[in-house]
Amino acid sequence: MASVTINNVRKSYGELEVLHGVSIDIADGEFVVLVGPSGCGKSTLLRMLAGLEDISGGEIAIGDRVVNGLQPKERDIAMVFQSYALYPHMTVEKNMGFSLKLARAPKEETRDRVAKVAAMLNLSDYLDRYPRQLSGGQRQRVAMGRAMVRNPEVFLFDEPLSNLDAKLRVQMRSEIKQNHHRLKTTTVYVTHDQIEAMTMADKIVVMHGGIVEQVGSPLDLYDNPANLFVAGFIGSPAMNVIGGKIRGGGFVGEDGTRIALPFAATDFEERNVTLGIRPEHLLLDAKGHAAEIITVEPTGAETQVLLRLAGHEIVGVFRDRILHKPGETLHVSLIPERIQLFDGKSGQRIDFREAA
Amino acid sequence: MNKLPTLKRPGLPGWLILSGSVLLVLVCLFPFWWMVLSSVKTLRELYTVPPIWWPAAPTWENYRTVLFDSNIPRYFLNSIIISVGSTGLALVLAIFASYGFARFNFKGKPLLQSFVLVGQLLPTAAIIVPLFVTLRVLNLVNTYWGLILVYMIITLPLSVWMLTSYFKNIPVELEEAAIIDGASRLECLFRITLPLSLPGLASVMVYAFVTTWNEFIFALCFATDSSVKTLPIGLAEFSTEFNTDWGAVMAASVVMTLPIAILFLSMQRLFVGGLTAGATKG
Numbered sequence: 001m002a003s004v005t006i007n008n009v010r011k012s013y014g015e016l017e018v019l020h021g022v023s024i025d026i027a028d029g030e031f032v033v034l035v036g037p038s039g040c041g042k043s044t045l046l047r048m049l050a051g052l053e054d055i056s057g058g059e060i061a062i063g064d065r066v067v068n069g070l071q072p073k074e075r076d077i078a079m080v081f082q083s084y085a086l087y088p089h090m091t092v093e094k095n096m097g098f099s100l101k102l103a104r105a106p107k108e109e110t111r112d113r114v115a116k117v118a119a120m121l122n123l124s125d126y127l128d129r130y131p132r133q134l135s136g137g138q139r140q141r142v143a144m145g146r147a148m149v150r151n152p153e154v155f156l157f158d159e160p161l162s163n164l165d166a167k168l169r170v171q172m173r174s175e176i177k178q179n180h181h182r183l184k185t186t187t188v189y190v191t192h193d194q195i196e197a198m199t200m201a202d203k204i205v206v207m208h209g210g211i212v213e214q215v216g217s218p219l220d221l222y223d224n225p226a227n228l229f230v231a232g233f234i235g236s237p238a239m240n241v242i243g244g245k246i247r248g249g250g251f252v253g254e255d256g257t258r259i260a261l262p263f264a265a266t267d268f269e270e271r272n273v274t275l276g277i278r279p280e281h282l283l284l285d286a287k288g289h290a291a292e293i294i295t296v297e298p299t300g301a302e303t304q305v306l307l308r309l310a311g312h313e314i315v316g317v318f319r320d321r322i323l324h325k326p327g328e329t330l331h332v333s334l335i336p337e338r339i340q341l342f343d344g345k346s347g348q349r350i351d352f353r354e355a356a
Numbered sequence: 357m358n359k360l361p362t363l364k365r366p367g368l369p370g371w372l373i374l375s376g377s378v379l380l381v382l383v384c385l386f387p388f389w390w391m392v393l394s395s396v397k398t399l400r401e402l403y404t405v406p407p408i409w410w411p412a413a414p415t416w417e418n419y420r421t422v423l424f425d426s427n428i429p430r431y432f433l434n435s436i437i438i439s440v441g442s443t444g445l446a447l448v449l450a451i452f453a454s455y456g457f458a459r460f461n462f463k464g465k466p467l468l469q470s471f472v473l474v475g476q477l478l479p480t481a482a483i484i485v486p487l488f489v490t491l492r493v494l495n496l497v498n499t500y501w502g503l504i505l506v507y508m509i510i511t512l513p514l515s516v517w518m519l520t521s522y523f524k525n526i527p528v529e530l531e532e533a534a535i536i537d538g539a540s541r542l543e544c545l546f547r548i549t550l551p552l553s554l555p556g557l558a559s560v561m562v563y564a565f566v567t568t569w570n571e572f573i574f575a576l577c578f579a580t581d582s583s584v585k586t587l588p589i590g591l592a593e594f595s596t597e598f599n600t601d602w603g604a605v606m607a608a609s610v611v612m613t614l615p616i617a618i619l620f621l622s623m624q625r626l627f628v629g630g631l632t633a634g635a636t637k638g
Contacts, residue, residue, distance in 0.1 A: 050536060072535050083527065083529050085529035085533035085534075087530060088552065089552060098537050103538055146537070198387070
């Protein structure tokens, strides 16, 4: 096990720079998820960590070893690919033991270690099968087993679950989490799925356009997003945003709707801001704002309602059953303490509680 | 009983496709049939008009002539040595060249790749004299190595192209996974890529072998001594100024066709792809 230090790392393909100086500290044994939309550079960063891509600038260290110039096999990492990348001409046992065979480990030791990992992953009955004879979830497990057999310092996962169906994904998610619990190996996990990030990570790194937008624990990111991008990316349905101004210590929407803030934000008078509120922080309130219902989507446990409020379409999630029809009016209020304000121009969060 | 409603099969009716296929196969196989048939006919039967479809007394006499009273066995050995040698050499070189073209990016790659094919564009007549001069300078006329090298030059370009496209179709993640597992580039090539490329290797092998096995013009020019002559030349030798021993020609043709037929049949299983099934999703 080892810590991983990524220090001001850059990646360019010719003139095009895709990573603009990324710094992340990963503690020993931590489960870190790199999350972001496609093209944000998260997979590139992981491949640089693995040694499959050159590092154009900056430094990557595993433990106290700078690995910039090292070959993948000298880095003591193991990687699970999105496509599994199982060797089709080898049995499960050979697939899992391949790295040990390359390292010229004794045959008995290889067999023991493969057997142990296979037992851990419920693969013992499949050791003689070929990858084509396995289901998607089993292939995924073999890919993980191949990584685990080596007992590496760091596990790298590149969107390992995106090829599985929804149900299996949830199951594998918890299996990966359990394995991490058991092995306590430092793990870097790349995904574009924020639910995976939220449920699995000790620490989430949100990336966007080749930079790190925010690093923090899942709930920290959810409750205190650093900017509008993180606010919109983490959480499903996404945080609602309403553009407007601060006037008279409160928020005024573009259409003149006044929304009360928990503090009198007098310092920010006339500043353009964006108000953010999570869907579950809207309350049914007869004295609240009148909002037009656009759609009602009951999911059973809760109801999602798309509303038009202050000229914006916003989503509310309510535990109550809403029996209204589209076109009717629903009265809602926003929990003042849960309101976030973001700068209208930069999109950075304004910590108005402290400022006030 | 009611007949279940069925969808009409689109396209041509079945009997037409069947009879068409049978006709096509018959047309393709007729020369071979005639070859085998003629090889067991007596000389008199060979020249009978109208032709005899089934010889009254099949004879092995032609085969006896070919195997014991001619140079054919020696030529057969020469052909084997030269074809196997040049095929093997072409395969080894093509594997490394194609792997480079398929997996690495380097300056001038498109140019080099098209340049490989230039040799293929030149007509035989245009290169035969320069090749002869070169071989003479190198003292390779009338040697196995001379023909092996010449045939390698002929088969290499297309082999490189065939293998390059085959290698490109093998998911690159497999090699990345192997590299992470601690494999060197060569280990990637030999333990991952090549085993998965068997169908591609088989096609290249068959192509190179058949091309060299059947080649006539170069063999005629560069191998004038009977110690290195190949089978096609041997066939031609049955035609002399005054007559042609058609029975022996046919028997020798059968002997010459057999290795190719065996090669095809043994490789047949490999041509059916699907070796990478299960490697990656989709």
